[in-house]
Amino acid sequence: MTKWHPDPGQLRRPVYISLADQFTAAIKSGRLAENDKLPPHRDLAYDLKISIQTVSKAYDMLARRGLVSGEVGRGTYVKAGGSVPQSPYIAERLANEIDLSIVTPVCTPFHLERMKDALHRLGDGLPPAAALSFRPNTTFPRHNEAAAAWLSMLGVETAPRNLLVTNGASSAFTIALLSAAGPGAILAAEEVCYHVIRPLADYLGIRVRPIVADADGMVPEALEEACRREEVRVVALQPNLANPTASLMSEGRRRAIAETARRHDVTIIENDVFGPLLSRRPRPIAALAPERTVYITSFSKVALPGLRIGYVAAPDHLAATIANRHLMANWMATPVMAEIATLWLSDGTMQALVDWQRNALDQRHRIVSAVLHGTAYRAHPEGLHLWLPLPPEHDEPAFVSQARVRGVAVAPSTPFSLSGAPAGAVRVSLGATEADELRAGLDILASLLRAAPDRSVLAP
Known part of the structure; x- marks a missing residue:
């Protein structure tokens, strides 16, 4: 015992x-x-x-x-493996609960109609390779060309031969990490970051080093110090609207990180799943250090949750390795989903969905500004979530539990913390529910912040 x-x-x-x-x-x-x-x-x-x-x-x-x-x-x-961190979002939604725990784009019947239309159009002209081919290299060449054009719009210039189509960003990140770091290698990441990094590194036998970050993202001097102490092989970054902290890294900070990585021969994995939402974005790190940056983007966060397609752009020396790792782990992305993504890229639907999402988020952020006026939080007007630091008198687990009792689910910081220690903040999703539910949920959170913490121990 x-x-x-x-x-x-x-x-x-x-x-x-x-x-x-x-x-x-x-x-x-x-x-x-x-x-x-x-x-x-x-x-x-x-x-x-x-x-x-x-x-x-x-x-x-x-x-x-x-x-x-x-x-x-x-x-x-x-159980064995019981130390694996839990997901930040709730696994089960209770009746009448306002779920602000999972980051997803705003969706309406308009989005379902677009998908239905795409499936009808695809059914009328389905390429044989989408259903019959068992060879990735014969299925995806034209998809890679469409992907290269999309990435060029995002500021990343790459050859189609260096592009890989994956089943979303999580799959892409796994393959990139498998390719850039082996067992025992050291991965640097912000101390509060993408919640998949810690468990994935543990599974792969990769050692993780948390790096101090501020409102501008990872602090270059802290990364420099880590590289001097140990042989850091990879640094994982999400410079655009980072999950969960909602930070947007300046171009100056990106240049400093790129130069540090260049001095110490470190590979950068740049996760840019939110980047397409930004109407004005700093240049990607992949444009500043293309020789060492693996760039990842996808569509499920900016267009449609069910469109599980992502792209990986790799430098020459890693492209073949990444393709081989993907072949071993996944064989290839789902061709039908790739067909829909390519169709929407070519006819302008993808950009229209992104533009629609920006407009919807503008309305959501107006609600945030009105309800949380006077509250310190971090957000970007084109972002899908906000980062809400809690006053010192509020215990984070207690705040999350009290919000749940009041019918609102938010994401605690602990799944994002590389150390496992609470950061004293919660992530609030803005797109996972209807606008009136968002307003009601934010009202409840604001009232909890204004009230004295509930220290009572009461049975449910």
């Missing part, structure tokens, strides 16, 4: 979620290790002065998160 024990003074409503969050943090931090046995339901309920049903619900939530397993007669144990 482990010596670690939940702190009753840290429990918040709903208690079962708060209790599950305490166990999750203990598992992620290593205070609870693989095969450690959790206290029996009745004993823990007695110690914490809560109901057995509350403990059971907390243990069930831990099991759904994949952190524990239980057997009748043996008890509940921490």
Whole structure:
């Protein structure tokens, strides 16, 4: 039996979620290790002065998160691999809950009609290769040409032969990391960054080093110091509307990062999934250091969630390796989705969807400005989310739980934190729900910020 024990003074409503969050943090931090046995339901309920049903619900939530397993007669144990961070978004939406936890573009029936129209058009003129080819190199050449033109509009000049079509940005990032860093290599990333980086690096045996960041993104001097201390092989960046901090890196900062990477022969992976939303964007790092930057973009965040297609542009020395890694892991992207993306790039629909999204986000940010007036938050008027630092008196897990009790789900900072420690902030999505629900959800968050923190321990 482990010596670690939940702190009753840290429990918040709903208690079962708060209790599950305490166990999750203990598992992620290593205070609870693989095969450690959790206290029996009745004993823990007695110690914490809560109901057995509350403990059971907390243990069930831990099991759904994949952190524990239980057997009748043996008890509940921490599973192997239980230290994997949880996703920032909620897995299950409760009835009447306003979900501001997952970053997705604003979508309306207009978007569904565009997809239906594309499928009808594709059905009338489906290229044989989209259904019959089993060879990526015979399926995607014309898609690569359309991708190269799109990337050129984004400021990245690359040859079609150095482009790869993938099933979205997550697939692209995995392949890029597999190609640029092997087991034992060191990856540098901002201390609060894209939530996939930590677990993916752990799976691949890659060591992660958090780098200090400010409102302009990664601090070049901190990266320089890390490169001097150790042999950093890769730096992962999201310079445009970073997830979750919503920062937009200036061109001067991008140049400084590129020069540091050049001095120390570091490969840069530039994740630009939000870049197309920016009507005025600084030059990509791939344009400043093309010889060492792997550039990634996709469409699910800027056009349509179901359009799971992404592009990877690689420098000459990595292009073949990335293509081979993708072949081993995925064989090839889904041809039908690639056909739709290429169709929309060629007939202007893609740009129209991006323009539509900018206009919709302008309206969403007007709501944010009105409701959160006087509140310190970080956002960009063309961004899909905002970063909301909490006042010092507000405990982050408690704030997230209190918001959930009030019917609003937001993303805590811990899944984004490379250290696993809370950053004292939450991410709020602006596109995942209807405008009136967004306003209502923001009203609730604003009222929680104005009120004194709820320190009571109440059963759900």
